[in-house]
Amino acid sequence: MDFLSELRSRLRSALTLMTDTPDAYVEMLKPSQEVKFGDFQANCAMSLAKLARRPPRDVAAELISKLDVADICDPPEIAGPGFINFRLKTERLADETARLTRDERLGVALVATPRQYIVDFSSPNVAKPMHVGHLRSTVIGNALCRVLRFLGHHVLSDNHVGDWGTQFGMIIYGYKHFRDDAAYRNNAVPELARLYRLVNQLTDYHTVVAELPPLRAQIAAKEAAVASARQAADFKPTDKDAARAAKRAEQELSEHIAGIESAQTKCDLVESNPGLKSLADAHPRIGELSRRETALLHAGNIENKRLWDEFVPKCMQALESMYQRFGIVFDMSLGESWYNPMLPGIVEELKQKEMARISDGATCVFVEGNPAPFIVQKADGAFTYATTDLATIRHRVETLHADACLYVVDSRQSEHFQLLFATAKNLGYSQTEFRHVSFGTVLGEDRRPIKTRSGDSIGLESLLDEAIQNARKIVDENSSHLSDADRSNVSVLVGMGAIIYVDLHHNRDSDYVFSWDKMLATSGDTATYNQYAYARVCGILRKGGIDVAELRRAGHAIQLATPAERALALQLNRFSNAVSDVAIDYRPNLLTQYLFETANCFASFFNDCPVLSAEPPELRASRLLLCDATARILKCGLDLLGIGVVQQM
């Protein structure tokens, strides 16, 4: 039994006798924050009292008198201004725990009405190596898919690969002019990535060279603006607007200077390298020409389409090997290119329905309450990701029959999704839940988006390798009892687990500061801590030579005489709440938090309660069952997050 749901349902029965709107009050029953307040607390008496203009403790007393929970709890207590505290009867908790230890699903019920979810995540661009920025989407999306599936929903994971955008023209241009045939034959993807970076750099160079003189010319004007604004502010120190204007002017100036510096850096990088400089000089129109390659590709140019057909499978294969390391298998990888044939129809329909109009040459949808345009066709006729995303929605709703579409994408794109969803609704897709599951940026220790010393983003591949390598050092220090092969295996799971867990344990909305120390930490709130707890349970079962199938079948009772045992049992019974909480607002960190608390309860139990040497045999059996259930919940919960476990470490 799920105690929380059961208590809430009992509370609802009592509340219907006192109010017409019990639902809001039912939600106010939740797990207690502190042990001394019991196991659960209801905070609704105060709110009810306000409406009824009665003393809250009286209302609490009346509520208790109407509440039938005697079979589950000790008599509820009124505390403070009118809290109602519930403490489960220990025998009842023990009975339910015994049931849990035999339950294949560990108390997690299947949802009554499964929905069809489409989860769009990871979505890298092909031929650009994956970097830390792709980590969050990949890891969060995977965890959500697993949790939703476990709850009984139908889930289709979709990798909406960027295989059709502007970067492809750059690659084609690079391939045509700069390719190293030997390198390409030897390993195509790194060579394509090199070509992309090269073309990008040369394009930037020409842009920047053109921009620098006017930017420089503006400095004097900006400085003058600062001086006069500052003077005005100093002249009238009480005028806040003047002070603000001065500050804004200063800010503008410093941003301007920073812009020039960064442009200068890009410039210097090319000019200090004679090889690059001569390439740049030889390709003055590289930006324009690589855009043309993109346009040719989209227009069906045979040569470019042939190159595309050649490049994409190679790139997809490289991505695939990355996903294998995470244990991720996508149900679909329908890239942007897949929707290409649908794009003209989308724009046509928007025009017919008079939702789109031409503005500055571009075809735009304007959404009420938002001045920003949603550009579905550029002035040059090219479509944008807005168009592609609309086509994607059409496919997901009409063909895949989605009830809910989740987009696990960087929070910086929130405005895009706001416009996209509003447009989709106006197109008639109003029965589907569209949700931008946004997440914050991974920052470096300087609090800027993470970079290596050379200024590049850290590659995902090297991040994983380094984590595993570091895990190996720690494993070697701690686990001399393991064979070399086992140590390798443990290192992979510990290293990968560390990275995945660090990411998931943050609230997804927050930016977080990446640090190697945290990634590699093996104590405290980490994947390793959870994996270690799991391995310790396995150690007990192994040393005792326990046949767990037999143990579960035997029908032993659970005994909860000590605080550590009771706390652990209560925690195990909350697993189903933790899993379903993740699905409410798509927040995996609620599960990492639960698992850490569970592992922590187990560690205390492990310290206080001997298992194998426990007497009498009934107590030993009870503790063994608690161990077994703990292990299964840790394994299951970590698996839902995409993190593996080992029996020995």
Add this chain to the structure above:
RNA sequence: GCGCCCGUAGCUCAGUUGGAUAGAGCAACGGAUUUCUAAUCCGUAGGUCGAAGGUUCGAAUCCUUCCGGGCGUACCA
């Protein structure tokens, strides 16, 4: 200018539709096991929840203003 987000312990972060004395981890300090994995456990210390008002039985949470920071803002995705 407009829009969105953020400001919680020395550091990194939780804090579920407003609830009891604001919680973890790391770092610091002090304890625990001749026992099933010490990658552990228990404890101490550390806070004006950016500031000021307001709403009410009750505010880190809701409202207003201000300060500080990030991001987005027309043809990149």
